[in-house]
Amino acid sequence: MHQVRIGIIGVGSMGNSHAKYLQANEIKDASLTAVLDNSEEKVKWLKENLKESVKVFSDEDAFFESGLVDAVIIATPHYDHASLAIKAFEYGLHVLSEKPAGVYTKQVREMNEAAEKSGKVFSIMYNQRTNPLYQKVRDLIQAGELGEIRRINWLITNWYRSQSYYDSGGWRATWSGEGGGVLINQCPHQLDLWQWMTGMMPTRMRAFCNFGKYRDIEVEDDVTAYAEYENGATGVFITTTGEAPGTNRLEITGDQGKVVIENGELDFWRLRVSEPQFNREYKGGFGAPECWKVDVPISGAETAHRGITQNFVHAILEGASLIAHGEEGIKGLMLSNAMHLSTWTDDWVEFPLDENLYYELLQEKIASSTSDKCTKSIPLNVEGTH
The missing domain is CATH 3.30.360.10 (Dihydrodipicolinate Reductase; domain 2)
Structure with missing residues (x-):
């Protein structure tokens, strides 16, 4: 693999933000290839505003079965983070989840177990760790x-x-x-x-x-x-x-x-x-x-969301150490x-x-x-x- 194909699940304020910098090629060795959203209004807007190369899905199963993505960014409401991550792992996909990891630790522990079983890269958007x-x-x-x-x-x-x-x-x-x-x-x-x-x-x-x-x-x-x-x-x-x-x-x-x-x-x-x-x-x-x-002495600049995403991609392609391991979200x-x-x-x-x-x-x-x-x-x- 020379480039990570990324799909975004949930394209609200944060999901849209991730889509913008991915489409602007601000993440090296990564491309946005698909998005999933279950709002008919938002799906229509996405089809009109995203690049033609980005496939827009409203059906969850179709998204996961498409074969168009190697990794997903989960930017949905809190309750859905764990279940969607588990499903992604089951499909052999790498996962970067928005914070929080979930709402209650019981569901997050199940997500962590699924991540370990899958052997895939699992990160969480704790972008303040780049400060x-x-x-x-x-x-x-x-x-x-x-x-x-x-x-x-x-x-x-x-x-x-x-x-x-x-x-x-x-x-x-x-x-x-x-x-x-x-x-x-x-x-x-x-x-x-x-x-x-x-x-x-x-x-x-x-x-x-x-x-x-x-x-x-x-x-x-x-x-x-x-x-x-x-x-x-x-x-x-x-x-x-x-x-x-x-x-x-x-x-x-x-x-x-x-x-x-x-x-x-x-x-x-x-x-x-x-x-x-x-x-x-x-x-x-x-x-x-x-x-x-x-x-x-304080050196470096805060890379925020882009920094976490770039690190996630490097971990997939090069085995780089994660700044924010998904399992630590618990x-x-x-x-x-x-x-x-x-x-x-x-x-x-x-x-x-x-x-x-x-x-x-x-x-x-x-x-x-x-x-x-x-x-x-x-x-x-x-x-x-x-």
């Missing part, structure tokens, strides 16, 4: 520059969404349509980065989700979560779609220093000796370790599922998550959902992220 700032934080932690992690705080409240945004589609912000609110729609990137940068998953979590606190919606629009880790570290994650102006501030403290990302800049303070060593040796009463503010999703579950049960949630209990309680939410479209009938072209 040099987050890459550098991960590098500093892995290299031991911060020492042992003690505290992780992320205040991410710049996801402001008005009521008109939620009213733009009856499926939005409903349990049956999206499967969650700010955690499943806006924050999957931060939840992924939280565990990816630190290399740590909590041992337990206590969360407080407010459902429809600021907007007339079913799902969470305000969240505060507290996590504990095996080494004694703690983490706090706060997010909402109802505050303005918002803040995006990440602070990670170790026993050797502290790193902060805010306003697109990285600040790193390094202790001359570790805090535990200073505490053992210092005899002067009041005092603190000597601290240096270090200029950390980790960030487990964090958001745990926040929901902790709120629903009004209790601590232990890791690994009780996936069956989460699934059962989610089904109760779906059964009472006021969405004007049930999960099975959501058009593939409606991409609910962001």
Whole structure:
């Protein structure tokens, strides 16, 4: 294979974005050869606006049986990600899925098992992993520059969404349509980065989700979560779609220093000796370790969606290491599922998550959902992220 033939499933806002850069030949060794959408109106538009070489399908089976694609990009509503990925693997296709990996970890675990069984390349659109700032934080932690992690705080409240945004589609912000609110729609990137940068998953979590606190919606629009880790570290994650102006501030403290990302800049303070060593040796009463503010070189540019797609193609053709393995999507999703579950049960949630209990309680939410479209009938072209 010298070129990867890519098919896009779901050509809404994100699917259309992927189609544009593929048709513009911005991804080396890849071409857009087919798209699938089940909206008659969208299919008509696609036929009129895509290149003649791109086959437009409205029938799912016909798309998969066409033999026109080697890989698919899945850009449908959240509930469909796992089932479509599994079907693609069964047809011997490589898969790049939009985030989140799914709505509940039970379905995502089945998707991961199908991916492993197929032996095909499986990636997820965690495009924030291409941001040099987050890459550098991960590098500093892995290299031991911060020492042992003690505290992780992320205040991410710049996801402001008005009521008109939620009213733009009856499926939005409903349990049956999206499967969650700010955690499943806006924050999957931060939840992924939280565990990816630190290399740590909590041992337990206590969360407080407010459902429809600021907007007339079913799902969470305000969240505060507290996590504990095996080494004694703690983490706090706060997010909402109802505050303005918002803040995006990440602070990670170790026993050797502290790193902060805010306003697109990285600040790193390094202790001359570790805090535990200073505490053992210092005899002067009041005092603190000597601290240096270090200029950390940040190189490279954020390649975002194109970067993930190019990496996906290179992995297929050359065996390149993936920036975002699809199987890792379950980790960030487990964090958001745990926040929901902790709120629903009004209790601590232990890791690994009780996936069956989460699934059962989610089904109760779906059964009472006021969405004007049930999960099975959501058009593939409606991409609910962001």
